[in-house]
Amino acid sequence: MPLLLFLFLATTLTISHGSEHTNIPNQIHPLRPQSGARGSNVAGLSCLSWRFGVETNNIIDWNTVPKECGDYVGHYMLGGQYRNDSRVVANEAILYAESLSLGKDGKDIWIFDTDETALSNVPYYAENGFGLTPYNSTLFNAWVLKGKAPALPETLNLYKKLMKLGIKVVFLTGRPDSQRDATAKNLKKAGYKTWEKLILRKSSESGKAAVEYKSGHRKKLEESGYRIVGNIGDQWSDLIGTNPGKRTFKLPDPMYYIG
């Protein structure tokens, strides 16, 4: 199990530094030391900044995780922080959903992206470099057709809460329509038992940028009488453009970028 060993070593390595830059300092001095918690040469710090840049949509149009951040991203995705970050987002979404005054006509909907939002492809990316290597459609499509992606548990919690509140869910994914059956089965297996709509990319839409494709469908939904009260995704292209929804929620994803 070379990957297991790799992850163990990467994790161990990062812990020793991680405990430095996550511990609370007991002294603050205007002159900044060049090593340790406040130094700039601690492993992981620049990757933390890279992740900040990515998650805030400052760094865009990137193809692969920087080579020096491969270990960092793998550690982040499997090490707990990814789940902690996802939990903060889902909790905010739940608090917001609970605060809503809903219509009685059943037209309140919440848009869910699929990959790295409703479903987690971490098992795939754990065996395929966590975004270090370029997107491989053959391998990824084979994984999708297996229909074995687990739910991102924090998103599933949000989904269940919305169901209880009477907010309907629309899955809007960039996956091609040829993957409809596999996606529907996977969603159900992962715990998403029902939905108002499951929208996938038709072959006629294959050339559209994600923002354009998703904005267009959200516009159609609103024109047909739905109110998009919430919208959650891991990519900014899920959340910007026209008709974004009353409020949007950005889940973490340092593994890949979709513009």
Add this chain to the structure above:
Amino acid sequence: MPLLLFLFLATTLTISHGSEHTNIPNQIHPLRPQSGARGSNVAGLSCLSWRFGVETNNIIDWNTVPKECGDYVGHYMLGGQYRNDSRVVANEAILYAESLSLGKDGKDIWIFDTDETALSNVPYYAENGFGLTPYNSTLFNAWVLKGKAPALPETLNLYKKLMKLGIKVVFLTGRPDSQRDATAKNLKKAGYKTWEKLILRKSSESGKAAVEYKSGHRKKLEESGYRIVGNIGDQWSDLIGTNPGKRTFKLPDPMYYIG
């Protein structure tokens, strides 16, 4: 490897249910490591997630930094990570600016926010709790009128680069117009020697939300023939709304929220 992942996902699934409605999980599942990368009792981890939530605009309308994150935010602001994060943003902005094809009419402008963007109030916040206590207009205005805020060095680097490229700078700040002289002097002293416009909030605009106020002025600028090629600020309210600019850049700020 699949077994390891299964165990990981199954374990974390159980944990997430135990901490469904709290940002900071205080119930730790027996199977969860009690320290290290996956332990929730590592100082700073939950505050790292809180900061993720804030910087991605998931956590909004907050008044003060959570009590348990006060030390964390102070450490972040003075410890180097803030500057590293700012550098990533400024570097992306510079790369983008260098890639632009500019007009020959001198109408390309870049919008700069002032507080925590062009100027840093870290010396003030270091003595006033780093956002742990509510905004105190008396104390903060007294600090502003001193005109002693240093530049955020990464923003100043961007400013200098834009000047060389021939892109004009417009400062658009939520500070009241009564602070115009102090702000102008402070900007010059900090290294921002010249600008196309310095826009402050007139008393007639005091009731406007930041997004509305800033969007309105950007709209006016574009209507008068300027092209906003870039826009940088520490608050999402600097960057969203209408006429945001061709591309926006979000600097870090975990100390306060302006909606």
